[in-house]
Amino acid sequence: MHISLHSSLTVLAAIASLVSAQGCAEAQRFGILQMSSLTLSPGQTFTVTVNLTCAIEWFGIVPTYLDYHIEVPVGNNGHEPPIYIARRTYNQSASPPVDTFAATLPYWSWFTFPGAQYQLVLDNSYMVAGTNGSPVMVVGGTSQPINIATSSASSGL
Ligand SMILES: *[C@@H]1O[C@H](CO)[C@@H](O)[C@H](O)[C@H]1NC(C)=O
Numbered sequence: 001m002h003i004s005l006h007s008s009l010t011v012l013a014a015i016a017s018l019v020s021a022q023g024c025a026e027a028q029r030f031g032i033l034q035m036s037s038l039t040l041s042p043g044q045t046f047t048v049t050v051n052l053t054c055a056i057e058w059f060g061i062v063p064t065y066l067d068y069h070i071e072v073p074v075g076n077n078g079h080e081p082p083i084y085i086a087r088r089t090y091n092q093s094a095s096p097p098v099d100t101f102a103a104t105l106p107y108w109s110w111f112t113f114p115g116a117q118y119q120l121v122l123d124n125s126y127m128v129a130g131t132n133g134s135p136v137m138v139v140g141g142t143s144q145p146i147n148i149a150t151s152s153a154s155s156g157l
Pocket residue numbers: 023032051052053054096098
């Protein structure tokens with residue numbers, strides 16, 4: 001009876017941990033990146049929210065800094081640089097554990113390159129223990145593909 005009850009509890013615990021694992025996918029390790037709009041025009045203000053519940057509570061990754069920029073992974077023409085959006089110090093007391101802020105897409109003539117694709121990239125810098133116990137800051141990242149509507153972009157290069 002005891003053994004069977006114990007086994008049942010063990011199975012229940014295993015199921016509970018599977019459910020938790022399914023609730024926090026590997027892709028959510030460094031934060032779940034959300035934006036108020038996935039199509040942006042130069043001059044447009046948008047809100048970025050990163051949900052860090054899984055990062056902190058499941059993966060134990062507590063951000064020190066959160067850096068945001070827009071990158072051009074496809075159609076880059078070899079020289080289109082990442083565009084800075086924000087550098088934020090994470091409030092480690094934030095409850096719920098989110099980082100949210102408003103940003104404005106800059107006017108940038110290279111947004112007019114045909115075929116270019118864009119993504120908002122988040123770099124999450126966090127402390128881990130080094131081999132001698134002293135802290136090391138490591139960086140992980142996640143990204144969100146976005147569209148940039150260039151109709152209102154300035155035309156001159
Ligand atoms: C953050 O993500 C977790 C896990 O996916 C979810 O349960 C929670 O509701 C989210 N919180 C917010 C504020 O969106």
